[in-house]
Amino acid sequence: MSLLSDNTTPAQAHGRGRFDATVELNRVICREHYVLRLRLPGGFPPSLPGQFVQLGCRPPGAPDGAIDASWLGGCEHAWQPGDTPPQAQQPELRERVSVLRRPFSIAGRGDDAGGSWIDVIHRVVGVGTAWLAGLKRGDAVDLIGPLGNWFTLPAGKSMGLLVGGGVGLPPMFYLAQALYEAGWDAVGFVGALTADLLAVTFVADTPPDGQGAPWRCVEEYSQFDFPTVVTTDDGSLGMHGRITRGLERYLSAQTREDAAKTVVFTCGPNPMMHAVARLSASHSVDCQVCVEQAMACGMGTCQSCVVKIESPQDPHGTTDAGRPWRYRLACTDGPVFQAKEVLW
Ligand SMILES: Cc1cc2nc3c(=O)[nH]c(=O)nc-3n(C[C@H](O)[C@H](O)[C@H](O)COP(=O)(O)OP(=O)(O)OC[C@H]3O[C@@H](n4cnc5c(N)ncnc54)[C@H](O)[C@@H]3O)c2cc1C
């Protein structure tokens, strides 16, 4: 599906729903990272790069630990040291299970005679992702999606720089597919602390360039004929240094005409995205960021995922520098925002 225009609002989002998915594959891609392909036999609503799904990271149908109302309602418990009140005997407090769903960016999707499939790339960091890592072909997964807004392709632009750090890479892969279909050109920027944390598939006999020259060395991008700049903080593969070093080198070599056609799309840790946003601004290049703010419901109910966004209309406050801001929800107003509007 092609990307929607930049005046499409999240309110115009396609339908979303809860789906019973089946694991088609769950493959280790590098240390701590897995590619999980989920099959949805009845199909999946249209989705766009930047959107995410909420995965139930425990067996579907397992007791959800919902609070038994009769245990609450004015209930008081005279606690003694060593005592466990009945409320604390709920399943989610006794066992290491993830009660809340966990958000994951869509890393790719396809539709065929067997319904739809969705790829998720996950890094094991806690109880939910540890459960995902143990999934085998045929296992059931409960999924809600597609959620959130998406990257947009502004009119007059034709070159995308896809800057993904750590688990910020998955939405970039899905975006590469969309850029290719839209006839854009693109360069991937892939960064990690060290070589075995780079969640990509390297093209055989084509090592990344050590000086940061774009090279068709990463399959996720080279399948669309896009080259990639690889950086590692410790210099174990590709260019030595942070991903911003590779981006700076590239942006500095661009002509003014090329810069005017370029958009930087980025996802990764907040400090990285902030640095990418600053760098893009200093080269007068537009930048869109996909924030992976910790979230609970994923659909605008719990208000746990707020980000401060510049907002002259109806502001909640004003920064010391006089910029009016408003809290926006990463799950429904985002996760994609214009970098220049984010108050980091
Ligand atoms: C919109 C969105 C898209 C995401 N896409 C991906 C993805 O494609 N691949 C992927 O691996 N992860 C992604 N994440 C992060 C992923 O949701 C968390 O890693 C996951 O919830 C951890 O669950 P857990 O039960 O394994 O860890 P928990 O036991 O819940 O937490 C383990 C540790 O990770 C920290 N943590 C949890 N969530 C986040 C977060 N969002 N940012 C920083 N630290 C966090 C916790 O504070 C804790 O220290 C995304 C998050 C968001 C909001």
Ligand code: FES
């Ligand atoms: S995660 Fe609940 S409102 Fe955003």
